[in-house]
Amino acid sequence: VGKPVYQPDNFYGDAAPPGVVMGLAWTSLGGATLYIETSAFSTKKADFKITGSMGDVMKESTKIAQSYATQVLAKLDPDNMFMEEYGVHMHIPEGATPKDGPSAGITMVTSLLSAAFNKPVAADLAMTGEISLTGKVLPIGGVKEKALAARRSGVSNIIFPKANEKDWDELDDYVKEGLTAHFATDYEQVYALAFPDGVATWPGASSA
Amino acid sequence: VGKPVYQPDNFYGDAAPPGVVMGLAWTSLGGATLYIETSAFSTKKADFKITGSMGDVMKESTKIAQSYATQVLAKLDPDNMFMEEYGVHMHIPEGATPKDGPSAGITMVTSLLSAAFNKPVAADLAMTGEISLTGKVLPIGGVKEKALAARRSGVSNIIFPKANEKDWDELDDYVKEGLTAHFATDYEQVYALAFPDGVATWPGASSA
């Protein structure tokens, strides 16, 4: 099978386990990919732990993701006790790099759902978008830098907030080459892209 | 059905779900609309969580809103266990924008009641006003800026504190055009506008 070239920004390659989802960050040095990792273990006392040098806004994002994923699970898989009975830990490598901002919202929700379903997300997919408490996908910054970072990491499918579509349309063609952008107004659309095989059907999902 | 123009400030359009209420903020950059979002889920351990980069005064506002909404529920719907037995989460997008001040008080109360009743509030309505612990609606700043922001977001009904009526009266006609202002001294009046179909009748409500 040959020895794959190690890509520091894409260390899971095409084999991210359940709970691991690629996000896109915008830093003072440009764009970067990052993974949101969630793992869980049965425990006597359920809790929710976060690590990864997150700033205050990002810490709040984990709470929003947790609340929203709890609501999604209650609808899609009511018997799933992941949020109620497990010790859940969400981490963002690399631990020494400070991270902040709300744009990992949809990535965090997807990471939690992937862990709760124990099902990996679609390969070759990165995503960025703030999540509201009800699942609205809100605009983010750094579309160009994030697009470049995704390609650098060898990823070709990116989910952006619908409100950023105009930013994408304005990018030069050389930036967009080889990339497919998907746009979401609601988390339901992210879900359909992350879990194309179903897992559980979104209640009332249209065929759009 | 055509392609709707995305309005970043009004991303729920006319279809805000239960728990979501539009407020009006006054920032150094002018007025802005914002949503207060409340969601809840049954849990083994009731709690109250807030996110959205709130400053200290706004955090206190959430406590006042919680206490007052608890009192209202006890009167209107005594069997409603929302405050006692649910995990309640109140959030204000956008997560990276610091927010502060007491003027979202009535919006927060309405968001909590809407979530507790599982009933959306009237469409095309935004509101601003400090709430006292007993339901008095106290004056706010930035009437002009907030009026402009409401119209920019396509909202035509605004609830202001009665004490701000003089500020409204002094506005130029071009600011007020297309807007209908409602004035409240007590939360009861906000309730009647937010839940026009009733839900539960306010005890001792007059027909005014």
Add this chain to the structure above:
Amino acid sequence: VGKPVYQPDNFYGDAAPPGVVMGLAWTSLGGATLYIETSAFSTKKADFKITGSMGDVMKESTKIAQSYATQVLAKLDPDNMFMEEYGVHMHIPEGATPKDGPSAGITMVTSLLSAAFNKPVAADLAMTGEISLTGKVLPIGGVKEKALAARRSGVSNIIFPKANEKDWDELDDYVKEGLTAHFATDYEQVYALAFPDGVATWPGASSA
């Protein structure tokens, strides 16, 4: 019924509900009236919450008021479970204005007792005075400014600490016009003025 003139500083008018008591503050801008509001609700887990942008000294005042009011209740109304079994919330509008100092002590005690008895205090009454842990009423500053503020808000009865009687006596007549000052050395005297109809009789109270 005519259109009443809205008084921002006296928004309860003559109809303050149980738990609401008018205090007097002394600020860098002069005197001001403020309300101490206490509400309570039955809960599984009793607690005591404070809001209103209180500074450290004022926060300590709420603790002293709580301890002293608990003692008073144990004497006057031993079966009253207000302090033991209720969620109690004390708030001072307006939320964005920082407040500090110990002079709201007797107002806080009265607010707690009014809420515990579920009985409003006498109308047309404002008060200012530090409280000791045993109910002594200690002197405050700003007698003149507070007198002016009371009259501006349309209040004619003020309770001052006995130790401030000399400050009152030295005021010009135009300041005192229309105002009646009452002086207290002990909280018992405040109690008699706030609850003239009795509620519960102060143990060993004289007929003075």
